[in-house]
Amino acid sequence: MGQTLWTGASENGAAAGVAWDWVCLPEGVVAMADPMALVTNLQFVSGEGEVLAPMESVLQLNGIVHTLPWQCEVQRALGRLH
Numbered sequence: 001m002g003q004t005l006w007t008g009a010s011e012n013g014a015a016a017g018v019a020w021d022w023v024c025l026p027e028g029v030v031a032m033a034d035p036m037a038l039v040t041n042l043q044f045v046s047g048e049g050e051v052l053a054p055m056e057s058v059l060q061l062n063g064i065v066h067t068l069p070w071q072c073e074v075q076r077a078l079g080r081l082h
Helices: 054-067 070-077
Strands: 002-009 015-024 030-032
Touching: 002 070, 015 054, 030 070
Parallel strands: none
Antiparallel strands: 002 015, 015 030
């Protein structure tokens, strides 16, 4: 098990990041430990400019995490990929 952190720059150039815990499942599969327990400095707003509720923000964050190649990076860090 471990934690991963992904960072980048927001549209205005400020540092943005999201982190989560992961676990190794049988047969070397890497998965998020708890998809509801993401840590971030991002704030999501609706099209009308209203801050999204925590549950809506978690859905947005999970969508972002799903697009990242984080599982391959964890596997590589564990020495399972070359």
